[in-house]
Amino acid sequence: MSLASPDLAGRQLPDRLKTPLQRFLVSWELLLLSVAVAVFVLNSFASPYFLDPWNLSDATFNFTEKAMIAFAMALLIISGEIDLSVASILALSSTAMGFAVQLGADTPVLVLTGLAVGLACGAFNGLLVTGFGLPSIVVTIGTMSLFRGISYIVLGDKAYTGYPSDFAFFGQGYVWWVISFEFVLFALLAAVFAILLHRTNFGRAVYVIGNNPVGALFSGIRVPNVKFALFLLTGLMSGVAAICLTSRLGATRPSIAFGWELEVVTMVVLGGVSILGGSGTIPGVVIAAFVMGMVTFGFGLLNVPGIVMSIFIGLLLIAVIALPRIARRLLARRKV
Amino acid sequence: MIRLLFKSREAILGAAILVLVAAIASRFPAFVAPSNLANVFNDTAPLIILALGQMVVILTRCIDLSVAANLALTGMAVAMLNTVMPGLPIPFILLVALCLGALMGLVNGLLVWKLDIPPIVVTLGTMTIYRGIIFVISGGEWINAHEMSDTFKAFPRAALFGLPVLSWIAIAVAAGFAVLVGRTPLGRTFFAVGGNPHAAVYTGIDVGRAQCAAYVLSGALAGLTGYLWVARYAVAYVDIAAGFELEVVAACVIGGISIAGGIGSVGGALLGALFLGIVKNALPVIHISPFWQLAISGSAIIIAVAFNATSSRTKGRVILKKAEHAL
Amino acid sequence: MLAKGIEDAPPHRGESSAPVLSLTGISKSFPGVKALSGVALDLYPGEVTALVGENGAGKSTIVKILTGIYQPDDGQIRINGEPVVFPTAQDAGSAGVTAIHQETVLFDDLSVAENIFIGHAPKTRLGLIDRKEMVRKAKALLDRIGAQIDPGVTLRDLGIANKHLVAIARALSIDARIVIMDEPTASLSHKEIEETYELVERLKADGKAILFISHKFDEIFRIADRYTVFRDGEMVGAGKIAEVGERELVKLMVGRSVDQVFPKRTPQLGEEVLKVVGYSHPTEFEDIGFTLRAGEILGFYGLVGAGRSEFMQALFGITKPSKGAIRIDGRVAVTRTPNEAIGHGIVYVPEDRGRQGVIKGLPIFQNVSLPSLKQTSRNGFLRLAEEFTLARDYTQRLDLRAAALDQDIGELSGGNQQKVVIAKWLATKPRVIILDEPTKGIDIGSKAAVHEFMAELAAGGLAVIMVSSEIPEILGMSDRVIVMREGRIAAEYEGADLTPEHLVRAAAGITEVRT
Structure with a gap:
């Protein structure tokens, strides 16, 4: 082809206007990181017990399970969908494991059961959203009631206990010194999701779909397949969280993880993921997890009841979105 | 033709409810005794009131997840007011409840309007905040029946022409909304804002202000329901009506109110709430564990949204003359 | 470089009648962009003024200022000589200014009558909307413009041409003196375009002042009485259409002489x-x-x-x-x-560029590499360096004008966005x-x-x-x-x-x- 003919060739464009470092300096992640550091410092001043390694280790349980779900939720929200049924998937998955225990299942079977139920629930959501073209927010409000409803039908006001002793490792085991198995799993999954979102074609497709689903289709991206995969992934991660939480509590009640969907969404949004889709990062969600976990833990040490912490979380959620908007508006006003 | 479809959507839901009631009645005739039906309606009244408020919010492309927390906080506030000043007249209590609820709605509305924060985020946030404030003001204590004055508790239960006041309030709110939505400029504005916000701006409608107005309405109704709820059950504590916001949204979805905004009707919201109310009340009658209720309402939401989606799916363009005749 | 055309065609002022609407010295800036600087525009009753200019010349900004969506930073709007301000769209409407847009901005789920009267519906003594009166009035308005539309049907059931008629009925209902028509024939069929012209004639006969925005020169010369040309946010010429030629108008528009020449092949x-x-x-x-x-x-x-x-x-x-x-x-x-x-x-550069062509929110290079990710990646893992190389190569061939390859594609002009879309498909060979x-x-x-x-x-x-x-x-x-x-x-x-x-x-x- 004669495309390279000199009369047509224009200027070569530079790759980047800003270096990655410059971008980081004005990023949400840096702001969030400063908040995390501030919370850490404040906590260590506020309570002498805070800096104790075992206390810190305990504190990680406040966010590890939720964060596992939040990683998958982040991808789903970036793609422009949402799954409000995650806590209910967790409950159903836990109920299924409890049921399997009654049938005499051993730990490997329990793990498989938990993961399989998570996947199945994710597939159900994904099918309704991508197969029938229904809005995910309504579908998952429905399945949120349905999945937990099934747990209530199975369990009523009873509880499953009697999990095998080696099953306890997932939620209570330590890999080395104060480093719990859950924390290691959290770190590992953070890395896996960061690579998946930021370093693979699949992750790129997630961003493309979130910014312009029609354009994605017209660019040859299999939009329904990607979305279905994301619902599967979210279901699977809810199953993983179910294994950890069930193992940690050693019992399953139908009200397990009640209200977690909101905390998970808060974590994702706090992490800088746009609730409208199209932007956000996994490192942001990781830092948000730490912030939320440490705030909860710090308040706990100060004997502030959990419900009061929720006020703080709610304020945080609104503030982190409102403040940049107010700042931008003030800046714009000054310019004009 | 599409208009007919919308009308028929409510008709289908109405028919489904009739079939449901008939099926129950065939085995348990006591269920359709007028007194029992009145009971069911009275039981569903709070859901009806909140669903109507939620409807206008959803019409404007927003959602209000804070209604249950608003209800609980207002309920707690008026209950505390009552314990401190038992002599306060009921109209004053009602006014306080309405204003307090409207104020919380206004907070939601202003955040959506002035700061342009996505509605789901705003109300997720205020939902936890309002719930937390109940704990702060009550110290986590319950306010029980014996601490409330008799007039305070009696109001929603007082019978008027054979129906409790609570039922009459739901009927009045429904009638008021029918007028508001169908016959007032504000009501048409809600549809315009949700149907085509871009066009609304060009016709001189302030989209944010309309959304804010919807939140204030929803909040005021949640506040009103807060008092009625606390007085009816004669107890106030942090967790009353926990998770009720989802039942309210469910009633709207089942009633055919489009979550994408701009489509919905008072009749739809009413029927959606009644459907859930009948299911809830029928379960013990037909000897099914009440634990089934959650799963049933979940399934109802999914079926309703699937049904609405398939009936309003846009068809491709018809260009061929032949195809036009065939259709 | 200013065009000579400006001196050739000094702005005319109406000799026969005074302008009903007159803009002077209107300026408007957005962060980083000066959209309008000191423009003037006059509209005369019973006359069609064509507003001509390339994309980005400031036409849509002036429409938004006239309809109260934007506030000018500077300048004056006068109606019949009286200075006015339009803080909101409502104010512009009550001052008698109305706009009919290229994509009809109406409400699909409301009825035709409701669309015509939203915001100013006739009311009963109780302050409620008087539906009967509204439908009756709507029918009368539609009859007046010769539209065979039932005021009771939902707008969604109408075609684009009929939706335009509803928009015009709405304009009449608020007794607009000034009607802005923003590319009203852009997506109409031949027959519908003719009907639109007839309607414009009718509005003229009614004494309305019409601002007609169009890219089609044949229609400008057919229906306009006057013209005003914008270029890069400035008013560069105005006058009577009878006294100007097509070439002259194009020259004013682009600031240089452009014959629409197609490459010889x-x-x-x-x-x-x-x-x-x-x-x-x-x-x-x-x-x-x-x-x-x-x-x-x-x-x-x-x-x-x-x-x-x-x-x-x-x-x-x-x-x-x-x-x-x-x-x-x-x-x-x-x-x-x-x-x-x-x-x-087989690749497809779609007509609806904003929705189907570009992925706004993503940088240029990711838009280019999107369909070629299989080639630039390895085992499903991205290789950014390869993506940049590909994007650099193809954007250069198309002479893309942008600051850098990591710029958000949404910030580019329509023409440059189109170049990116073509580049992304060429990259797939x-x-x-x-x-x-x-x-x-x-x-x-x-x-x-x-x-x-x-x-x-x-x-x-x-x-x-x-x-x-x-x-x-x-x-x-x-x-x-x-x-x-x-x-x-x-x-x-x-x-x-x-x-x-x-x-x-x-x-x-x-x-x-x-x-």
Whole structure:
């Protein structure tokens, strides 16, 4: 082809206007990181017990399970969908494991059961959203009631206990010194999701779909397949969280993880993921997890009841979105 | 033709409810005794009131997840007011409840309007905040029946022409909304804002202000329901009506109110709430564990949204003359 | 560099009557952009003033200022000599200014009557909307403009032309003295366009002052009485249409003399690349068949809604045909998804660039590499360096104007966005490129660049399909033209048969030659 003919060739464009470092300096992640550091410092001043390694280790349980779900939720929200049924998937998955225990299942079977139920629930959501073209927010409000409803039908006001002793490792085991198995799993999954979102074609497709689903289709991206995969992934991660939480509590009640969907969404949004889709990062969600976990833990040490912490979380959620908007508006006003 | 479809959507839901009631009645005739039906309606009244408020919010492309927390906080506030000043007249209590609820709605509305924060985020946030404030003001204590004055508790239960006041309030709110939505400029504005916000701006409608107005309405109704709820059950504590916001949204979805905004009707919201109310009340009658209720309402939401989606799916363009005749 | 045209055509002031609306010294800035600087505009009762300018000249900004959506930073708006301000759209409306937009801004789920009267519905004594009165008044208004529309039907059930009529009825209902029509004929059929012109005449006769924004010179010369030209946010000329020529107007618009010249080509046709046989769809098109050779530009002409885009999208795998087959290089190719089409070397530059072409929110280089990720990545893992190389290469060939490759594509002008879309498809090394209205809504400069590039592509051996509704473009670029009408191929022309008369007749379905 004669495309390279000199009369047509224009200027070569530079790759980047800003270096990655410059971008980081004005990023949400840096702001969030400063908040995390501030919370850490404040906590260590506020309570002498805070800096104790075992206390810190305990504190990680406040966010590890939720964060596992939040990683998958982040991808789903970036793609422009949402799954409000995650806590209910967790409950159903836990109920299924409890049921399997009654049938005499051993730990490997329990793990498989938990993961399989998570996947199945994710597939159900994904099918309704991508197969029938229904809005995910309504579908998952429905399945949120349905999945937990099934747990209530199975369990009523009873509880499953009697999990095998080696099953306890997932939620209570330590890999080395104060480093719990859950924390290691959290770190590992953070890395896996960061690579998946930021370093693979699949992750790129997630961003493309979130910014312009029609354009994605017209660019040859299999939009329904990607979305279905994301619902599967979210279901699977809810199953993983179910294994950890069930193992940690050693019992399953139908009200397990009640209200977690909101905390998970808060974590994702706090992490800088746009609730409208199209932007956000996994490192942001990781830092948000730490912030939320440490705030909860710090308040706990100060004997502030959990419900009061929720006020703080709610304020945080609104503030982190409102403040940049107010700042931008003030800046714009000054310019004009 | 599409208009007919919308009308028929409510008709289908109405028919489904009739079939449901008939099926129950065939085995348990006591269920359709007028007194029992009145009971069911009275039981569903709070859901009806909140669903109507939620409807206008959803019409404007927003959602209000804070209604249950608003209800609980207002309920707690008026209950505390009552314990401190038992002599306060009921109209004053009602006014306080309405204003307090409207104020919380206004907070939601202003955040959506002035700061342009996505509605789901705003109300997720205020939902936890309002719930937390109940704990702060009550110290986590319950306010029980014996601490409330008799007039305070009696109001929603007082019978008027054979129906409790609570039922009459739901009927009045429904009638008021029918007028508001169908016959007032504000009501048409809600549809315009949700149907085509871009066009609304060009016709001189302030989209944010309309959304804010919807939140204030929803909040005021949640506040009103807060008092009625606390007085009816004669107890106030942090967790009353926990998770009720989802039942309210469910009633709207089942009633055919489009979550994408701009489509919905008072009749739809009413029927959606009644459907859930009948299911809830029928379960013990037909000897099914009440634990089934959650799963049933979940399934109802999914079926309703699937049904609405398939009936309003846009068809491709018809260009061929032949195809036009065939259709 | 200022055009000489300014001195040639000094702004006229109305001699016969005073302007009903007069703007002076209007300026408006946005962060980083000066959209309007000190522009003036006069509108006269009973006259049509055409507002002409390239995209980005400030036309839509002035419309938004006139309708109260934006506030000017500086300058004055006068109505009948009295200074006015429009803090909100409501204020502009009550001052008698109304706008009819290219995409009708009405409410699909409300009734026709409600659409006409939203915001100012007749009320009963109780302050409620008086439905009966509203429907009666709506009927009267629709009758007045000769529209056969039932005020009770939902707007969604109407076609675009009828929606325009509703918008005009709305304009009459608020007793607007000033009617702004923003490219009202952009997506209308020939017949509907004629009806729109009739309506404009009727509004003129009613004494309305009309601001008519259009890119079509033939219609400007047909219906406008006056013109005002904007260029880069400035008013560069105004006067009576009778005293100006088309070339002069274009010169004012672009600031230099531009004849719409199409690149000269001597097509060198190669092997047959694409053969389509009996392509059919249940409702959109039927029995479409043709062949396309390497190096050929095949034009698809037809009226809006003739099924051209629908057929192209089926070829590209967006929709599924019910019958028919495709052969690429003689081998049967199945394109059930865009992915399969791309795999066979068929790519599609869509008409709706904003929705289907570019991914706003993503940087330029990611837009370019999007369909080529399989090549730039390894085992599903991204390689950014490869993506940058690819993007640098192809954006350079298209002479893309941008700050850097990591700039958000949404910040580019329409013409440059189109270049990115073409670049992203060229990067896949296609055999057949389908360009659907490739120069729609882009400025004259970019238009010429796109045409030039199309010619280069064909010369380079690519098979090109171009869908266009602009006759000069079709005639100037195509080697052969297929005319579609009502979902079918109506005619095919090449060589000496390729004349405007033939195309228009075939598209409109006029078979007999009138003598």
